[in-house]
Amino acid sequence: MPRVSRVQTDKNRAAIETVAARLFQEQGINGVSVAELMGAAGLTHGGFYGHFDSKESLAAIACLKAFELSAARRAEKIARNGNDAAAALAEITDVYLRPEHRDDPGGGCPALALAADIAREAPGKPVRAAYLDSLKQMLATFTELSSATSAGDPEQAARMRLALLVGTLTLARATAGDPLSDAFLDAGRTLAQRID
Amino acid sequence: MPRVSRVQTDKNRAAIETVAARLFQEQGINGVSVAELMGAAGLTHGGFYGHFDSKESLAAIACLKAFELSAARRAEKIARNGNDAAAALAEITDVYLRPEHRDDPGGGCPALALAADIAREAPGKPVRAAYLDSLKQMLATFTELSSATSAGDPEQAARMRLALLVGTLTLARATAGDPLSDAFLDAGRTLAQRID
């Protein structure tokens, strides 16, 4: 069924991006093939290059998309907590360190899920820039929430929190299936309370 | 030059393992080919299967090797600090969070460098078990060092420290080249001081 309507074309492109955001987080950028990606979006692999220049190019777009989806979930939590920044920060931290988040890399935090892939990308690659920009936006949100309650430097508090969350969940995922995994989540929760 | 002496055979095998420990940490298990590995050990790819059953099998062995090398470096630091567990812990933390460690994944901490790969391995895989066992040994060392000074639970303190170190360096590596990277290292150092 070739030649699809413009509306459908846009939907297809969006579907590829959304699916890529999830699968790249779940299995890594090199762990997902173009054919697998397109199949998951309900298409065949040949049409890929009508939408994107290369897999690498999609990686950068999917990275932005993943952070957008993550930011939207965070915005919901902030809205739900009204003007209480401290409560919002506590909820974000708590949800981050739950087993549900550990067990769902694809639907979770991209700062965490993409970090290792990004670290191995060459300096000039677009996906690195996409990650860096998005991470800064994420930190800005953390900083804003910290400002309300932080005794010290809210930017520093934001960095400490993100580093702790990422490290805790990284280890919890690597040890999943062993009691140690939940112990890491608990340790992360405890140390998080000592951030400003 | 075929048929090498037994001594040389053992040296070759050890060289493959050492090179694998470094390269798997640097580029990921899937990021290094058997041919690349053997070439780095000064051999050709065909001989690989005389030493190991499969690449997967080597991955488990290389994981253990990487943790052994890391443990040896840690033991040196502990020895250098005599009986002062607090000083040893401070030095380990300080060295971990230095730019030199950020810029040398291959010669650095395997708990960090292999975490993402391990998290994506299927539950039954030998490399997962190798990682888990080694990580527990590493935590045991941290726990022992914490026992001397910790006001609270030293096991919890060990987990908090490792989670913070891993998260801080993961983000520092993913943002390397930007000032944010050093800022993460600084934030990690600050929060580490609040662990018991």
Place this chain on the structure above:
DNA sequence: TGTACATCAGTGAACGCGCGTTCACTGATGTAC
């Protein structure tokens, strides 16, 4: 100790396979009249 020969560590060509990417083709969509 010296010789004859079996062993086997390492070589390099070859395998089947899946990858990212290209391209001729198809037929519904969108447009010109």
Place this chain on the structure above:
DNA sequence: TGTACATCAGTGAACGCGCGTTCACTGATGTAC
């Protein structure tokens, strides 16, 4: 509004390539006498 046709989104076969793995071969090593 209805018709004729150009456009182009998606299809699926094909490409070159590098992967993990296999295997016939080589010739120095190790052993038996």
